[in-house]
Amino acid sequence: MMTDVAEQSGNTARSRAGDGRNAAPGFGTDEPAAAARIAAIRERIDEIDRTLIGLWQERAELSQQVGATRMASGGTRLVLSREREILERFRQALGADGTQLALLLLRAGRGPL
Known part of the structure; x- marks a missing residue:
């Protein structure tokens, strides 16, 4: 998947340069209206990324608090039924990508097993 993104974003401009067209750097197109639309969409993507990063960090902190509270009260480090849920x-x-994302979220909150 990641190679698909790299090929779509970076190599398109290079491939167009070879066919005589002058693609706008980083946009993969020589059409000004399309480049402007791409720039606007990317601004929103960057906003979403900032939000996701903040939520990731908040979630990890809250999960760590749950674990610390549970262990301080004599409970277990992990609750596997909760992780499965x-x-x-x-x-x-x-x-399948969701499963991988969840595994990363769980690890961020509790650390590696």
């Missing part, structure tokens, strides 16, 4: 929620919503 989270994995299933993400899998149902996003498929």
Whole structure:
């Protein structure tokens, strides 16, 4: 998947340069209106990324607080049924990629097993 993104974003401008067209750097197109639209969309993507990063950090902190509270009260480090519930929620919503995302979220909150 990541190579697809790299090929679509970076190599398009280079391939167009070879056919005599002057693609706008970083946009993969020589059409000004399309480049402007891409720039606007990318601004929104960057906003979403900032939000996701903030939410990721907040979620990790909250998860760490849950774990610390549980362990301080004599509980277990992990509650596997809760982790399975989270994995299933993400899998149902996003498929196999959701499972991978959930695993990363869980690790951020509790650390590696």
